[in-house]
Amino acid sequence: MSATTATAGPLVPPEVVSSVFYGAAVSDTLVLLVAEVVGGTPRITWGNEGATQLLGYGLDDLRSLPVSSLVPSLRGAEVKLLLRRERSARMNLPVRTASGALVEVLVLCTPTPSGRMWTLRLVPVDSDSERALRATADAHEQRFTTLTERSPVPTLLSEQGMRLAHVNDAFCSLVGLQAEQLLGTGWMATVHPDDLDGVIEQVVAVLGGGDGETTARLVRTDGTERTTVIRFSQLFTPGVGAGFVGTIEDITDRLAFEARLAHQANHDPLTGLPNRTLLAEHVAERFRPGTGGLACLFLDLDDFKVVNDSLGHAAGDELLVEVAARLRATVRPGDVVARFGGDEFVVVCEGVDEDDAVALAERIGTALAPPVRLGGVDVRPHASVGVTVQTAEHGDAEELIRDCDIAMYQAKAGGKGRITVLDQQARAQARDKLRLVAELREAIERREITLLYQPIFSAADGTPVAVESLARWHHPLRGPISPVVFVALAEESGLIGGLGLLVLDETCRQLAQWDRLLGAGAPRRANVNVSALQLDEHLHGSVVAALERHGLHPSRLQMEITESALMKDPSSARAVLIQLRDLGVSLAIDDFGTGYSSLAYLRHLPVDCLKVDRSFVAELADGHTEIASAVIALARSLDLSTVAEGVETEEQAARLADLGAGFLQGFDLARPMTGSRTAAWYAAHAR
Amino acid sequence: MTVTPLVPPGAAVRTTLAAAPSFDVEAVLASIETMAAQKPVAAQIVSLANSDDIDARILARTLASDVALAGRVMKLANSAYFGMRGRVTSLQFAVTVVGFTTVRTMATVALTGLDDESRLPEDFWRMSTCVALGAATLAPRFGERPQDALCLGLLAPLGVALLHHGDAHGYAELAAAEPTAAGRRAAEVRRYGVHAYRLTAVALEHWGFPPSMVTPLGAVDDRSSPDGALLRVALEVASRLTVEDHVPVPVEALTAGQLREDAVPPVLDRVRAEADELRLAVLGE
Numbered sequence: 003m004s005a006t007t008a009t010a011g012p013l014v015p016p017e018v019v020s021s022v023f024y025g026a027a028v029s030d031t032l033v034l035l036v037a038e039v040v041g042g043t044p045r046i047t048w049g050n051e052g053a054t055q056l057l058g059y060g061l062d063d064l065r066s067l068p069v070s071s072l073v074p075s076l077r078g079a080e081v082k083l084l085l086r087r088e089r090s091a092r093m094n095l096p097v098r099t100a101s102g103a104l105v106e107v108l109v110l111c112t113p114t115p116s117g118r119m120w121t122l123r124l125v126p127v128d129s130d131s132e133r134a135l136r137a138t139a140d141a142h143e144q145r146f147t148t149l150t151e152r153s154p155v156p157t158l159l160s161e162q163g164m165r166l167a168h169v170n171d172a173f174c175s176l177v178g179l180q181a182e183q184l185l186g187t188g189w190m191a192t193v194h195p196d197d198l199d200g201v202i203e204q205v206v207a208v209l210g211g212g213d214g215e216t217t218a219r220l221v222r223t224d225g226t227e228r229t230t231v232i233r234f235s236q237l238f239t240p241g242v243g244a245g246f247v248g249t250i251e252d253i254t255d256r257l258a259f260e261a262r263l264a265h266q267a268n269h270d271p272l273t274g275l276p277n278r279t280l281l282a283e284h285v286a287e288r289f290r291p292g293t294g295g296l297a298c299l300f301l302d303l304d305d306f307k308v309v310n311d312s313l314g315h316a317a318g319d320e321l322l323v324e325v326a327a328r329l330r331a332t333v334r335p336g337d338v339v340a341r342f343g344g345d346e347f348v349v350v351c352e353g354v355d356e357d358d359a360v361a362l363a364e365r366i367g368t369a370l371a372p373p374v375r376l377g378g379v380d381v382r383p384h385a386s387v388g389v390t391v392q393t394a395e396h397g398d399a400e401e402l403i404r405d406c407d408i409a410m411y412q413a414k415a416g417g418k419g420r421i422t423v424l425d426q427q428a429r430a431q432a433r434d435k436l437r438l439v440a441e442l443r444e445a446i447e448r449r450e451i452t453l454l455y456q457p458i459f460s461a462a463d464g465t466p467v468a469v470e471s472l473a474r475w476h477h478p479l480r481g482p483i484s485p486v487v488f489v490a491l492a493e494e495s496g497l498i499g500g501l502g503l504l505v506l507d508e509t510c511r512q513l514a515q516w517d518r519l520l521g522a523g524a525p526r527r528a529n530v531n532v533s534a535l536q537l538d539e540h541l542h543g544s545v546v547a548a549l550e551r552h553g554l555h556p557s558r559l560q561m562e563i564t565e566s567a568l569m570k571d572p573s574s575a576r577a578v579l580i581q582l583r584d585l586g587v588s589l590a591i592d593d594f595g596t597g598y599s600s601l602a603y604l605r606h607l608p609v610d611c612l613k614v615d616r617s618f619v620a621e622l623a624d625g626h627t628e629i630a631s632a633v634i635a636l637a638r639s640l641d642l643s644t645v646a647e648g649v650e651t652e653e654q655a656a657r658l659a660d661l662g663a664g665f666l667q668g669f670d671l672a673r674p675m676t677g678s679r680t681a682a683w684y685a686a687h688a689r
Numbered sequence: 690m691t692v693t694p695l696v697p698p699g700a701a702v703r704t705t706l707a708a709a710p711s712f713d714v715e716a717v718l719a720s721i722e723t724m725a726a727q728k729p730v731a732a733q734i735v736s737l738a739n740s741d742d743i744d745a746r747i748l749a750r751t752l753a754s755d756v757a758l759a760g761r762v763m764k765l766a767n768s769a770y771f772g773m774r775g776r777v778t779s780l781q782f783a784v785t786v787v788g789f790t791t792v793r794t795m796a797t798v799a800l801t802g803l804d805d806e807s808r809l810p811e812d813f814w815r816m817s818t819c820v821a822l823g824a825a826t827l828a829p830r831f832g833e834r835p836q837d838a839l840c841l842g843l844l845a846p847l848g849v850a851l852l853h854h855g856d857a858h859g860y861a862e863l864a865a866a867e868p869t870a871a872g873r874r875a876a877e878v879r880r881y882g883v884h885a886y887r888l889t890a891v892a893l894e895h896w897g898f899p900p901s902m903v904t905p906l907g908a909v910d911d912r913s914s915p916d917g918a919l920l921r922v923a924l925e926v927a928s929r930l931t932v933e934d935h936v937p938v939p940v941e942a943l944t945a946g947q948l949r950e951d952a953v954p955p956v957l958d959r960v961r962a963e964a965d966e967l968r969l970a971v972l973g974e
Binding site for chain 1: 715718719722745766769770771772773774776777782784785786787788789790791825826828829834835836878881882883887891894895900903904907952955956959963
């Protein structure tokens with residue numbers, strides 16, 4: 003507003019001026035006063051209808067009222083601040099009404115060009131709607147304050163940058179300080195110095211709009227740390243700027259719980275030592291291929307099984323705990339002791355050569371030697387220790403641990419309580435074995451494992467009644483590999499399932515082919531060897547599938563299971579055998595007499611035949627017929643047939659027939675042959 | 690930077706003052722507006738109403754035209770006071786961090802020549818920053834916004850500067866004769882017809898600063914009024930820190946019991962620790 007705009011220009015007709023004046027004079031919504039200096043004192047000289055209503059004065063009382071009486075808050079010369087000569091002024095002031103009450107108004111004061119008179123427009127600021135709005139805003143503010151104040155969630159409220167305008171009680175008790183110490187930038191001192199940058203980064207992002215969160219440690223007055231997640235939201239106040247609301251979640255206890263869980267997952271509960279998983283991680287983290295300096299000691303307690311079996315598991319556990327404690331006390335700081343499993347421990351050291359590692363192994367041996375009293379008995383723990391120091395040949399951490407495992411087995415094999423450093427030869431052997439496993443896997447996949455068939459004869463009339471399938475592996479470089487080697491290898495390396503299926507399927511295929519070639523002259527039955535590891539719930543299904551695939555009756559197969567395989571888990575073996583027997587497949591116990599089977603148990607097995615082990619047949623030549631005749635007699639009394647294996651001479655054959663063996667099998671009678679040779683042999687035999 | 694005299698030489702004010710013991714307030718206010726023409730950017734920022742329409746982008750764009758003022762706002766935003774540790778790299782973000790009222794306050798400081806310490810009473814800024822920090826620190830206890838309290842504290846002594854400009858010698862004598870704040874204000878009213886804070890209030894109201902900043906200035910002498918309590922106690926805090934031989938006035942008496950004396954020592958510590966940094970940031974030194 004300017005001082006010169008109030009005059010009506012000469013172009014405004016007098017009628018208009020009087021019209022405007024009339025409108026202003028009678029308005030009860032517009033409050034207008036005119037003031038001028040009378041006798042040295044500024045006084046009101048005129049007021050409109052609205053003014054008399056607002057102020058409660060009669061028009062006569064209003065005239066000559068000193069301005070200072072109207073605006074009592076302007077004392078002395080301060081009236082000049084309102085009644086300025088050359089420019090308009092606006093002030094929020096209380097005005098005194100006739101009753102003495104004060105009313106808050108905005109006073110807009112415009113001087114006339116002469117500078118001796120002023121027009122004052124009064125606008126009540128405290129209208130009902132404004133009061134209601136303010137009350138609503140106050141109520142909102144109050145609710146918000148109450149909410150945050152009473153909230154158990156630690157809460158920060160900033161109105162500018164990092165400066166806090168408010169913290170609630172929950173935050174104060176979290177950090178152990180009073181609100182006054184935290185307001186402004188005081189709270190920043192509670193953030194761990196290493197985490198403060200992260201917090202500020204988040205605040206920067208949040209002040210720019212959007213939300214954010216960060217993990218930060220808060221340091222309490224007592225020096226303890228709490229780990230928290232701080233979540234930030236922008237708090238924008240129109241016309242003012244941006245701050246943030248921060249809520250804090252104390253995750254210290256949760257992290258501790260998770261750490262405990264992680265510890266439990268990575269540690270052996272009995273000894274508290276790192277377990278195999280953590281050991282693998284630890285070694286992997288430190289393993290740098292092509293370097294040295296990392297050493298592993300693999301310990302296996304000697305005769306631990308004896309302690310467990312004779313003194314009980316509690317004593318065994320006690321021994322393990324004691325050994326763990328001694329190991330921990332013996333290794334250097336920084337070395338890791340892990341429980342690998344059972345009675346096996348691994349020590350990992352860094353920055354050592356072979357001599358250091360062996361010296362440590364010796365120290366361990368000495369530390370373990372003092373007796374431990376278990377259940378009233380003094381037990382002297384001894385361990386076989388395998389030592390491996392990382393060489394350029396170690397490709398990864400696993401190899402290093404595997405090598406020290408091999409070294410431990412060498413130590414064990416050399417006698418108890420020994421320390422063995424893995425030598426090149428042993429490593430080479432182990433590597434060679436690994437390679438052979440890979441090649442065996444390939445041979446099975448490519449069906450390079452072939453079958454030979456050896457006829458089994460009736461002892462009574464010499465006719466062939468069946469053949470036994472015998473797996474053979476002719477290695478392209480190594481030549482023939484003994485079944486004793488590769489079957490054991492397949493069992494160790496999980497390949498036995500595949501190998502067993504291959505033998506089963508190939509045998510059935512060959513039977514079907516013989517049927518097509520020879521008709522009634524084909525072998526009536528084939529015997530297939532089954533490993534102990536195949537005696538599970540899948541075997542029945544595999545046999546059914548193979549028979550169906552090649553269109554054979556179950557009676558065409560006999561399964562041969564070694565005595566020792568049956569005794570590993572007799573009850574589940576029995577269940578599998580019953581399934582096969584119900585199917586119509588006959589069953590034989592191979593190598594009978596070499597195991598330790600309970601004869602009582604034997605009676606309950608659904609078996610058709612016992613195969614007399616070749617060792618007992620060989621004894622016949624020396625005149626020892628006792629075992630062979632006992633086995634044959636036993637079979638007869640249980641109503642089982644017998645096959646004598648390893649018959650190499652006619653004399654043996656005759657003797658066995660005399661002893662009552664039902665069937666004979668051996669090199670002298672017929673050698674193992676390929677499928678086609680077997681066909682030819684059968685064809686010739688029939689003639 | 691350019692030093693702009695608060696009152697142009699030869700203006701009527703001086704002769705009026707020399708002639709009369711009373712001080713022509715209107716002439717002083719008029720002189721400020723003359724200066725607005727010489728610092729158009731600052732004047733534009735000051736005149737931007739505290740409206741909801743104003744956003745940081747607009748404010749920053751305007752501010753960018755005055756390099757010195759923009760630099761000060763950046764420096765303030767990165768000062769320890771706001772705790773942002775140098776993370777404020779854009780002017781718009783600086784405006785957001787310090788807040789719009791603070792930007793207006795900085796512009797007001799520039800506009801009224803308060804950034805030229807050579808023409809201010811001794812220790813003027815030391816006092817101002819202490820009042821500002823005291824007010825901001827205590828604001829939550831009085832239900833006030835710290836940002837507004839800070840700005841109020843920074844600008845409250847504007848009236849002192851104006852009186853000092855107009856009557857340097859007379860004001861120095863007055864100040865020396867009246868060691869207490871209340872006594873000085875009474876003397877100001879006697880000599881100039883208006884006390885310094887009242888003068889500040891008039892100026893701020895004229896520029897459209899919100900009532901929350903204007904009202905306390907008018908109520909500073911009325912101990913029964915809760916409106917002036919925060920400013921009274923902030924002035925007391927500043928006096929305790931800056932005035933030698935200051936006889937402390939119990940804060941209970943200044944605040945009608947709203948604040949107890951035992952709340953003051955931590956505030957004194959905080960203000961003492963931050964005052965220099967804030968002063969340097971505001972003055973852009």
